[in-house]
Amino acid sequence: MIEVKNLIKKYGDNTAVSDISFSIEHGKIYGFLGPNGAGKSTTMNIIAGCLAATSGTVSINGYDIYENPVEAKRSVGYLPEFPPLYPDMTPNEYLSFVAEAKGVPHDMIYANVLDAMEKTQITDVQDRLIKNLSKGYKQRVGIAQAMLNSPEVIILDEPTVGLDPIQIIEIRDLIRSLGKDHTVILSSHILSEISAICDYIMIISKGKLVASDTIENLTDVTNIMKIVIKGDKSSVMSILYSIDPSFDIAVSQLAEEGEYVYEYTIETASSVDIREQVYLKLRNTNSIILNMDTQKIGLEEIFLKLTKEDHSDVYSNATCIENNQSSENSDEEDEDKKENTDDSSASAINTDDKEAYKKMFEMPKEGDEENK
Numbered sequence: 001m002i003e004v005k006n007l008i009k010k011y012g013d014n015t016a017v018s019d020i021s022f023s024i025e026h027g028k029i030y031g032f033l034g035p036n037g038a039g040k041s042t043t044m045n046i047i048a049g050c051l052a053a054t055s056g057t058v059s060i061n062g063y064d065i066y067e068n069p070v071e072a073k074r075s076v077g078y079l080p081e082f083p084p085l086y087p088d089m090t091p092n093e094y095l096s097f098v099a100e101a102k103g104v105p106h107d108m109i110y111a112n113v114l115d116a117m118e119k120t121q122i123t124d125v126q127d128r129l130i131k132n133l134s135k136g137y138k139q140r141v142g143i144a145q146a147m148l149n150s151p152e153v154i155i156l157d158e159p160t161v162g163l164d165p166i167q168i169i170e171i172r173d174l175i176r177s178l179g180k181d182h183t184v185i186l187s188s189h190i191l192s193e194i195s196a197i198c199d200y201i202m203i204i205s206k207g208k209l210v211a212s213d214t215i216e217n218l219t220d221v222t223n224i225m226k227i228v229i230k231g232d233k234s235s236v237m238s239i240l241y242s243i244d245p246s247f248d249i250a251v252s253q254l255a256e257e258g259e260y261v262y263e264y265t266i267e268t269a270s271s272v273d274i275r276e277q278v279y280l281k282l283r284n285t286n287s288i289i290l291n292m293d294t295q296k297i298g299l300e301e302i303f304l305k306l307t308k309e310d311h312s313d314v315y316s317n318a319t320c321i322e323n324n325q326s327s328e329n330s331d332e333e334d335e336d337k338k339e340n341t342d343d344s345s346a347s348a349i350n351t352d353d354k355e356a357y358k359k360m361f362e363m364p365k366e367g368d369e370e371n372k
Helices: 040-047 069-073 091-101 106-120 135-147 165-178 191-197 233-243 275-282 299-307 351-361
Strands: 002-011 014-024 029-033 055-060 076-079 153-157 183-188 200-205 208-214 222-230 248-253 261-269 288-296
Touching: 002 040, 014 040, 014 208, 029 040, 029 191, 040 055, 040 153, 040 183, 055 069, 076 135, 091 106, 091 135, 106 135, 106 165, 135 153, 135 165, 165 183, 165 191, 183 191, 191 299, 222 275, 233 248, 233 261, 233 275, 275 288
Parallel strands: 029 183, 029 200, 076 153, 153 183
Antiparallel strands: 002 014, 002 055, 200 208, 222 261, 222 288, 248 261
């Protein structure tokens, strides 16, 4: 459905996207995961046709986004991180306006708008001014405009940023429902959000695609074994390394359990179980095994582990990633404002406004002033 090959985007000497290639298949929810500034939004803007790449190709349903932009964009609905809403319009008026700008036939605009409002559950606020809606409702209006004309692919850039917990749950449920009829590409820097919604994960860091697989495969790479042993630490370490000298072992003393009680944390491949070997090696020594526990590494642990490693080489199903910041969720809370007396009225949209909006659906060229 979507083929991205050797995509590069540079701003002067800064490389925002560095030689990314991937494929998007029909009928799945894809998650772009990565720290802020990793290149997620830039990649999405290029796929949606809102930003020109420095080099590389993007093909949507066989149409090149640069050579056949109109045909390619007909298959895509896009919600940027900051929804392109007109605050002095009502949702009904705004969606009708966007439908016309997208080229929806006149006799189908009403049905398209009604369907989008019903699916995003905004029919109860369709006649209120957008500026008086909460952040959650504004996001719903933004998603509704992306759904108009029933595109095969819906791209959502950070759709839950700035929402309160209840609004986040509602938007996540909406995205899951969209996944039944559309291919959805969702970007976020929140691990729990991606793991809760997506079928397939692509991790981007410093402009590079550094992991690409299902959640199950990403988390099926490594096991973590925790062994609590009472005995001399040096002797125990020697025995553990005799099983495999390449082990990465972390040791912490459990003072509350006694002077010589330590917890040994060992990473192994998911297919490796060393419990029997550990028992056989220690049974004739003065060391006593108090507890052994093996668990699969989770997505958060994978992310944290890979952010500490050099990602110049491939790491099993994924390549390593680096995280250059700690993500922070906005605490902003938006509540529905009381309706203004002029909620029922809206400004007329002139021809210049329509032409300006239509330019959003035209393919920019590399070197345009806005891209410099």
